[in-house]
């Protein structure tokens with residue numbers, strides 16, 4: 001009888017550790033929302049899923065909206081299974097039920113990634129603009145909030161009138177770290193060269209950036225703003241953590257897609273996604289990360 005009890009106890013301890021290790025390694029459940037975008041979402045959403053799933057850290061589902069101009073009132077999303085929502089959507093307004101559920105999801109601690117043109121969406125949705133902090137295009141102007149950019153070693157808010165959102169010609173450009181301690185960027189180089197991409201500038205919004213991670217200089221000779229623009233940062237909304245990355249203009253195919261094939265883009269996406277979902281980053285700094293002078297690429301969206 002005594003031996004039996006002892007065995008039972010060992011079995012309990014064993015199951016406990018199995019459960020613990022399963023918990024520790026269970027992939028993060030993520031949902032990518034797409035289906036309308038003035039960008040090549042047919043490429044971007046598949047590439048985002050590949051990057052995320054190839055890391056072994058995430059399982060990714062899609063929510064694909066009706067087409068632009070179609071009836072939206074049945075587009076109801078259930079956020080409850082997910083720890084992370086990745087926004088790859090720039091299109092018609094969601095129905096109120098989906099808007100309300102999204103805000104509730106974020107307020108209650110859900111993680112969000114705002115990817116590239118997702119920050120063009122929903123100009124008139126006040127709470128959404130708090131979540132993204134900065135947005136562009138779709139009639140944004142000074143009524144959307146200040147321009148926010150890096151000047152004299154700090155973020156400044158500039159209420160001058162003018163356009164919200166523009167970019168110059170695509171080019172390779174250098175990202176400059178404005179934070180070295182945040183878990184998303186800890187150990188990454190203070191400067192790294194990004195693959196050819198757009199550089200979003202003159203973005204406007206409520207502008208409540210929590211942690212500014214990287215800026216880049218928008219070159220006037222390429223049609224840019226002549227400002228150091230905030231391109232990668234975090235936002236807080238309720239208990240929710242938001243990772244906003246303005247990089248990643250999708251190419252015409254997964255094979256011709258330098259902005260997303262860039263190792264720096266992929267590593268930041270993965271680290272920012274893990275942080276937004278869990279508050280931690282368990283990923284080591286990879287050896288193939290770009291340097292200040294040369295971009296590097298994971299053309300198949302996998303770590304070597």
Ligand SMILES: [Zn+2]
Pocket residue numbers: 039116117198249250
């Ligand atoms: Zn773009």
